[in-house]
Amino acid sequence: xxxxxxxxxxxxGVFLFIYQMISQNKIFKLNAxxxxxxxxxxxxxxxxxxxxxxxxxxxxxxxxxTTLRNNQxxxxxxxxxxxxxxxxxxxxxxxxYLIQEGKITMEQNEKVLQKMNILQMDYLxxxxxxxxxxxxxxKKAIKINKIISRTIAF
Amino acid sequence: MLDSxxxxxxxxxxxxxxxxxxxxxxxxxxxxxxxxxxxxxxxxQQFAKKIELLEQGIVDLKVQIEELDEKLDTxxx
Numbered sequence: 217x218x219x220x221x222x223x224x225x226x227x228x229g230v231f232l233f234i235y236q237m238i239s240q241n242k243i244f245k246l247n248a249x250x251x252x253x254x255x256x257x258x259x260x261x262x263x264x265x266x267x268x269x270x271x272x273x274x275x276x277x278x279x280x281x282t283t284l285r286n287n288q289x290x291x292x293x294x295x296x297x298x299x300x301x302x303x304x305x306x307x308x309x310x311x312x313y314l315i316q317e318g319k320i321t322m323e324q325n326e327k328v329l330q331k332m333n334i335l336q337m338d339y340l341x342x343x344x345x346x347x348x349x350x351x352x353x354x355k356k357a358i359k360i361n362k363i364i365s366r367t368i369a370f
Numbered sequence: 371m372l373d374s375x376x377x378x379x380x381x382x383x384x385x386x387x388x389x390x391x392x393x394x395x396x397x398x399x400x401x402x403x404x405x406x407x408x409x410x411x412x413x414x415q416q417f418a419k420k421i422e423l424l425e426q427g428i429v430d431l432k433v434q435i436e437e438l439d440e441k442l443d444t445x446x447x
Contacts, residue, residue, distance in 0.1 A: 217377070221377070224380070224384060227381065227384055227385050228384065228388070231392065235392060235395055238395055238399055246402070252410055253410045257413075260417045263424040264424065266424075267424050267427055267431070273431075277435060277438040281441055281445065284442065284445040288445065
């Protein structure tokens, strides 16, 4: 009488043990997979950060180079011939100013000119939308542009 | 009180039920693991492709930066 009960208890014990082992194995494997995914993601994020950093560095150096070039070549002022160029639109003046100041690169300028038609915005608006310049720089560019326009008018 | 043959019968039935439960549990767990494994593998492959592209981009950027450095040195000299 006692023997079957003992065997029954043993069977239940073995069953619980195996059940728990399977569950633990599942959790262990799922954790391993999650950590594998996390590693791949962190590596990707690290590479993204590095790319962003390098891009920033590259833009900074391009800006420095443009500034240096402009400093060496001298600031390009509007010549007498240019004085009656009222047909040169404000966008071009502003773009010239920003390139001379080294606020944007030639590549960025081209990008802005391409996007102007798509976004239906003026030059400075597109520059700000694309994040090439901030509001202060835009205001400064407008101010300079106005001064130049007034000079031309006189 | 139950006689021994009934108890043996119950024992045998408990054994069968236990084995069945363990088998179902094992099947479910392995399916979950397989699904997760496939998901992780796909994600890792996607990341690997993106990382490869990023690595190429980084190499290009480094080359570009070196060129810019050289140009800057030339201007500063």
